[in-house]
Amino acid sequence: MAPDRRIRVMLVEDDAPIRERMAAILRGADALDLVAIAATLEQARELCAVHVPTVLVTDLKLPDGSGLDLIRDVRRLFPAMEIMVVSVLGDERSVLAAIEAGAAGYILKDSTSVDLVGSVLDLVAGLSPISTSIARTIVRRVQGTPPAANEPPPPALTEREIDILWGIAKGFTYGDIAERLGISRNTVMTHIKNIYRKLEVNSRGEAVFAAINHKIISIGG
Amino acid sequence: MAAILSSAGQPAAAPAKKHPADRLWYAVLAVSLSVPVLVALLIFRPVHLPPAVVPLFLQQALLAVPAADGAAPGDTPGWRPVLLPYRCQPADTPKDDSLNRCAATFRIIHRHEVGDEQAGGGQLHSLYIPAFQGSLAVTLNGVALASSLWHQSAVQIYSVVPMLLPLPSPLLHPGDNVIEISLARRQGIVNGFLDRIAIGPDTLLRPEYDRRFFLASTLPRMLDGWQIAMGLSMLVIWLARPKEQIFLAFGGVLLCHALSSAPAILGASANETLLRSAIMARLMAGSFILPISWLLVGQRPWVPLWVFVLLPLGLVSSYLTLPFDLHNRLLSFVIVPLILGMMMTALVVVVRAALTRRDLAATLLAGSAAAAALLAVHDALVVNDLLGENSRLLSVYASVCIMATASAVLIWRFARTMNALDRFGLRMKAEVAAAEEALRLSFAREQAQTRNAILQVERVRLMSDLHDGIAGQLVSILALCELRDSGSDPVALAVRGALADLRLVVASLEDSGDDLGVMLAMFRERIEPQLAALGMRLTWSMAPLPEIAGLHPGATLNIFRILQEAAINAARHSGSPVLAVKAGPSPLPGGGARLTVQDQGHGGVAPRPGSYGLANMRRRAETLGATLTIDSGPGGTTVTLDLPTHLP
Numbered sequence: 001m002a003p004d005r006r007i008r009v010m011l012v013e014d015d016a017p018i019r020e021r022m023a024a025i026l027r028g029a030d031a032l033d034l035v036a037i038a039a040t041l042e043q044a045r046e047l048c049a050v051h052v053p054t055v056l057v058t059d060l061k062l063p064d065g066s067g068l069d070l071i072r073d074v075r076r077l078f079p080a081m082e083i084m085v086v087s088v089l090g091d092e093r094s095v096l097a098a099i100e101a102g103a104a105g106y107i108l109k110d111s112t113s114v115d116l117v118g119s120v121l122d123l124v125a126g127l128s129p130i131s132t133s134i135a136r137t138i139v140r141r142v143q144g145t146p147p148a149a150n151e152p153p154p155p156a157l158t159e160r161e162i163d164i165l166w167g168i169a170k171g172f173t174y175g176d177i178a179e180r181l182g183i184s185r186n187t188v189m190t191h192i193k194n195i196y197r198k199l200e201v202n203s204r205g206e207a208v209f210a211a212i213n214h215k216i217i218s219i220g221g
Numbered sequence: 222m223a224a225i226l227s228s229a230g231q232p233a234a235a236p237a238k239k240h241p242a243d244r245l246w247y248a249v250l251a252v253s254l255s256v257p258v259l260v261a262l263l264i265f266r267p268v269h270l271p272p273a274v275v276p277l278f279l280q281q282a283l284l285a286v287p288a289a290d291g292a293a294p295g296d297t298p299g300w301r302p303v304l305l306p307y308r309c310q311p312a313d314t315p316k317d318d319s320l321n322r323c324a325a326t327f328r329i330i331h332r333h334e335v336g337d338e339q340a341g342g343g344q345l346h347s348l349y350i351p352a353f354q355g356s357l358a359v360t361l362n363g364v365a366l367a368s369s370l371w372h373q374s375a376v377q378i379y380s381v382v383p384m385l386l387p388l389p390s391p392l393l394h395p396g397d398n399v400i401e402i403s404l405a406r407r408q409g410i411v412n413g414f415l416d417r418i419a420i421g422p423d424t425l426l427r428p429e430y431d432r433r434f435f436l437a438s439t440l441p442r443m444l445d446g447w448q449i450a451m452g453l454s455m456l457v458i459w460l461a462r463p464k465e466q467i468f469l470a471f472g473g474v475l476l477c478h479a480l481s482s483a484p485a486i487l488g489a490s491a492n493e494t495l496l497r498s499a500i501m502a503r504l505m506a507g508s509f510i511l512p513i514s515w516l517l518v519g520q521r522p523w524v525p526l527w528v529f530v531l532l533p534l535g536l537v538s539s540y541l542t543l544p545f546d547l548h549n550r551l552l553s554f555v556i557v558p559l560i561l562g563m564m565m566t567a568l569v570v571v572v573r574a575a576l577t578r579r580d581l582a583a584t585l586l587a588g589s590a591a592a593a594a595l596l597a598v599h600d601a602l603v604v605n606d607l608l609g610e611n612s613r614l615l616s617v618y619a620s621v622c623i624m625a626t627a628s629a630v631l632i633w634r635f636a637r638t639m640n641a642l643d644r645f646g647l648r649m650k651a652e653v654a655a656a657e658e659a660l661r662l663s664f665a666r667e668q669a670q671t672r673n674a675i676l677q678v679e680r681v682r683l684m685s686d687l688h689d690g691i692a693g694q695l696v697s698i699l700a701l702c703e704l705r706d707s708g709s710d711p712v713a714l715a716v717r718g719a720l721a722d723l724r725l726v727v728a729s730l731e732d733s734g735d736d737l738g739v740m741l742a743m744f745r746e747r748i749e750p751q752l753a754a755l756g757m758r759l760t761w762s763m764a765p766l767p768e769i770a771g772l773h774p775g776a777t778l779n780i781f782r783i784l785q786e787a788a789i790n791a792a793r794h795s796g797s798p799v800l801a802v803k804a805g806p807s808p809l810p811g812g813g814a815r816l817t818v819q820d821q822g823h824g825g826v827a828p829r830p831g832s833y834g835l836a837n838m839r840r841r842a843e844t845l846g847a848t849l850t851i852d853s854g855p856g857g858t859t860v861t862l863d864l865p866t867h868l869p
Contacts, residue, residue, distance in 0.1 A: 015693060021700035061689055088692040089727055091684050109696040110720060112754055132742045133731060171742020171763070 006033040007124055010053035012044040012070065013037075013086065014063050018109055022057070022086070025113040031121060041065035048074060048081075055120055056083045059109075060094055068101045075102030075200070082123050092133035099196045104128050127189035128196055135168035138195065157195060164191050246579040253575075253588020260592040260622075264599045264615060274429060277349075277421035280305060282402075283328040300328055305417045306352075307404075325413065329400040331420050333393050346393060347423040348400065349430055350384040354414035357384065358403045361392050383433035387423060444621050445482045451628050452476035458635065466526060467516035470509050471631060475624060477506035501540060504552075505533040506620075507560040514567035517627060518574035518583040532559065582630040589626035593619035676774070680730040687723060695720045718789075721751055725785060729778035737769045737814055737864075741804055744781055748788050748802075755792040757800050764805035766814050771868035779841040780816070780862070783849070786838050787818040787860040795822025795858055807863040809848065819859040826853035845869070 009032050013019035019039065026034045035051045038044035041062045048056065048070075056074055060067035071083050084105040085098040095106045105123040107116055119129065142157055142165075157165070160181070167177040178185045284303035307327070333346070348359065348366075357369040367386050392398075400420070404413045419426055455472030459465060480502040484495050512529045515522040536556055539548050568590055574583035596619045603614055695716050702713035728743045741763065749759050784802070791800050797820035807815035826835070835851070838860075842849035848863040 015697050015700075017697045017700035017704060021703050024704070061693070088688050088696055089684060089724055091688070091727055093681060093684060094688060108750070109693075110699050110717070111750070115750070132739070132746055133728075136739070169739065169742070171738055171745060173761075 007031060007055060007120065008033050008035045008051070008053040009055045009057060009120060010034070010036040010038070010044075010047060010051060012039075012041075012056070012058035012062070012067070014039050014059060014061070022109075022116065025116050026057070026120075028113070029117040029120075032117065039063075041067075041070055044070050045073065048078070052078060052081070054082065055124060056081055057086060057107075057120065058083065059086045060098060068097060071098060071101040071103050084120065084123055090131060092131065092137045095131070095134055096137055096199075099134075099199050102200050104193055104196050122189065125186070126193055127186055128193035129189065130165075130168055130192045130195075132169055132171060135165045138199070139165045139169050157198060161191050161195050164188055165195065243579065246581060246584065249581045249584045250575075253585045254591075256588045257591040257595050261595050264596065270429060271425070274419065274421070274425050277419040277425065278417045279329060279419065280417065282307070282418070283330075285326045285328065303327070305415065307415045308413075325404050327402045327404070327415065327418075329402070329418065329420070331398045331400055333395055333398055345390070345423040346388045346421065347426050348384075348386040348388055349419040349421075349426040350386075350402075350416060351419075351429070351433055352383060352414070352416040353404065356405045357415075358405070359386055360401045360403075361388055362394070362399055364392055382437045383430050385423075385426060385430040388420070441482065441485070441617060444618075445479050448475045448479040448621075448624070451624075452479060455628075455631070467513060467631065470513050470516065470526075470529075471627060474506045474509045474513065475628075477502040477509075478620065478624070481506070497540065501533075501536055504536060504556060504560055507564060508532040508536075511563040511567040511570070513627065514570045514586070517586065517630060518571060518578075518580045520570065520574060532556065582634075585626050585630060586623065589623045593622050596622070676730065680727070683730065684727055687727065692720065692723055695723070717751070717754075721747065721785065721789075722782075725781045726778060729774045729781055735768065735770060735772050737766045737772065737804070738763060740772060740777055740780070741816075744784055745802070748785065752788060752792050752800060755789075756798075757792040758798060760799060760801045762801070762803050764803075766804060767806050767812055767866060769814055769864055769866060769868060773868075776845055776868045779845050780864070783838050783841050783860075783862055784816065784818060786834050790826070790834060791818065791820040791822065791858060794826075795820040795824075797822035797857060809863045811865060813847075813863055813865045816862045816864070817859055819857060821857040824853040824855055824858050826851060826858045 009026055011019065011023055011026060011034060013022060016039075019037065023034060023037055026032050035053050036047040038047050039062075041064045044058065044062070056070075058067045058070055062070070067085065071085070074081055074083060082105070083098075083103040084107060085095060085103045086109050087094050087098075087106050088109050090106065090108050095103075098106065105119060105128050107119045107129075111119070122129070139162070142162060163181065164177055167180065172180070174185045174188045178188050181188075281302055282305055283300040284307070285300050307325070350357065353369070359366045359368075366388070367384075369384060388398075388400075402415070402418070404415055452472045452475030455468045455475065459468035459472060462468065481499040483502075484499050509529060512522060512526050536552075539551050543551065571583045571586045571590065574580040575587045593616075596615045600614045600616045699713060699716045699720065702710060702716065724747050725744075728747060731743060745759070745761055752759050788800055788802070791797060799821060801817075801819045803815075803817045803819070805815055807813040809815075839849055842862060846865045846867075846869050848861075850859075850861040850863075852859045852861070
């Protein structure tokens with residue numbers, strides 16, 4: 001009965017100490033079931049197909065390829081799987097690229113055990129985190145100049161979603177924004193997940209990655 | 222009529238609405254209608270002579286006509302009474318003698334009463350002839366007094382000038398005196414004419430004579446001067462703006478008109494050729510009336526403008542080449558009717574433009590044309606002696622009236638054009654300034670964008686390097702420490718510090734758009750997990766912040782490091798469970814922003830040996846031009862950073 005209720009998690013991380021630390025944290029959590037651990041892209045693909053976890057926690061830089069490829073494949077093959085990216089710096093460049101590829105959450109590599117487990121649980125509950133930089137970047141894309149022919153059109157966000165992004169970009173916390181908009185903190189994070197999904201629908205693989213970089217470069221502020 | 226015109230010209234839906242231009246037209250119409258009315262009031266007003274002067278005028282004289290055989294007038298006893306004014310009747314004179322036709326002598330018997338109060342005995346007496354045509358010779362008691370030929374220039378036989386002759390007192394006997402006035406026809410004059418004559422004290426008659434002389438002689442010369450000056454001005458304007466042909470044509474007309482007065486100005490030295498030239502100049506002026514009307518009302522002529530030069534050219538060449546009789550016939554039967562026809566056409570053009578197009582210039586010109594027509598009517602009445610004595614011919618002023626109006630219209634337009642140019646110039650200046658400003662801003666923006674782009678490229682590269690290299694390794698070291706169950710040993714602490722600082726460096730490189738709030742938001746994201754890891758809760762409050770210029774990455778990193786140092790120090794050493802970070806406007810002079818980091822710990826912050834934290838904070842604050850205040854006491858420690866509005 002109990003094992004059925006636990007969330008099936010798979011970890012992909014090439015750096016041995018980090019992998020071991022995170023594995024230890026995930027394994028130690030009651031609500032989670034760490035079903036597989038991979039150190040390379042190839043290994044990750046195989047294990048994913050075998051175990052089909054509920055949540056995939058993956059690094060972006062893998063010795064035999066990019067984590068982005070893994071994310072895209074998983075989104076295509078297992079659309080229901082939630083993907084969380086482990087970022088060293090939490091910078092919008094790597095995180096947004098992962099979101100465009102299909103990830104719905106991110107966490108810093110040196111997060112505390114509480115944060116790491118909490119993030120996985122939030123993600124399964126349909127809640128996604130966002131940072132100021134990422135919000136700002138998305139807002140720029142939505143309200144920036146019209147995209148060129150080879151760039152993806154900006155996601156069609158609702159007014160509420162843009163309000164939330166603006167709030168985050170201006171330094172408000174989820175709690176602040178929830179209070180201002182008269183909604184719950186979790187609803188804010190649900191909106192963020194919707195925004196991520198819209199970004200993903202708009203994605204065109206590597207071209208988007210380039211486009212984001214280009215956008216960051218071309219829009220001065 | 223106005224209602225009909227406006228409803229015809231506009232859709233029926235809005236007949237009540239009057240265009241502002243319409244209102245202007247009605248005003249101009251009122252002015253141009255008032256001109257002929259004023260002229261009429263002026264010229265048809267009866268002239269009241271002073272009561273003392275009226276009885277001096279004679280109604281009657283004795284007339285003698287020279288016999289056909291050429292006997293001297295004095296010998297002819299055939300004096301018969303005649304009424305004055307006298308107009309030569311063809312029946313009075315022999316028809317065969319064309320040279321002496323209308324030659325006549327008038328005899329007046331003047332009773333001179335010395336001591337007569339009314340006559341003002343002892344005063345100078347004069348003979349006053351208000352108007353005559355032809356030439357006069359006057360004798361008093363058989364002594365020749367004067368001839369009008371002495372004063373008359375060739376052309377003044379057309380205009381009617383007055384004559385005032387003092388009667389020398391030695392010649393003037395008490396009792397009856399005989400005054401004889403011989404009227405002779407002069408070349409070009411069809412009929413002789415002699416107005417009523419007055420004899421009386423010079424003081425009474427001279428003002429009346431002066432008035433007449435001014436109108437007959439002085440005023441025309443003044444107008445000549447005006448025409449020359451205006452004509453030359455028009456030519457100068459045309460020289461500067463050759464495409465405005467109206468200035469050439471109108472200047473030419475004015476100068477031709479002035480030239481036609483040349484015989485009158487030159488006086489006795491005028492000869493036949495000059496007289497002919499004057500007539501031709503006047504005709505030339507007339508031949509340009511039609512093209513000028515077209516140009517003035519802004520209508521396209523039916524024929525090219527150069528066609529109108531043909532007529533004056535024909536006139537001159539016929540005068541130079543054709544026999545005199547043929548030339549005269551051509552003049553009378555072709556050229557003059559042609560010019561009259563063109564003038565009538567011009568009138569039609571002007572009146573039509575005034576009524577149908579509501580052209581303002583045309584309306585004014587039509588008004589002055591009406592005034593000119595009134596002058597012509599006046600002269601017709603004068604010639605038929607229906608206006609009584611003291612009236613004189615005024616049609617010489619008709620063309621002047623029209624030309625004055627046309628000049629006024631042209632000068633007005635010229636000034637209006639200048640105004641429009643001024644406005645245009647001002648607008649252009651403003652627009653150029655605005656465009657320059659926009660360009661400058663755009664250039665500055667572009668430069669900023671280029672700078673940002675370079676910065677972002679560099680940041681992306683740096684981040685990529687850090688991400689793949691040192692940051693990953695720091696996290697790895699941290700993981701190793703934790704795996705060995707020594708997560709809080711000094712190595713792990715140092716690595717955490719290094720990682721935190723690395724993240725601050727990356728954050729500082731982000732473009733915050735000179736927005737301190739955005740910049741602080743990025744700091745909050747980084748400090749909050751660190752404080753949480755150290756067991757400290759963050760409270761964050763932001764008041765609206767003033768704009769801080771110069772938030773470049775270097776300054777941003779300095780602010781970040783000061784706040785980071787203050788926050789981490791509080792977390793490690795204060796013992797306070799809560800850290801409050803506040804941002805708001807600075808109360809210090811010069812404005813700026815105030816950032817405070819406040820704990821509720823035990824205070825006692827002081828420089829410790831071997832620790833450079835506080836010194837570093839002060840140094841960074843100095844670099845920023847900011848004021849750093851650390852207030853540490855039993856109630857806690859407050860670090861206050863006051864930023865200037867412009868960071869160096």
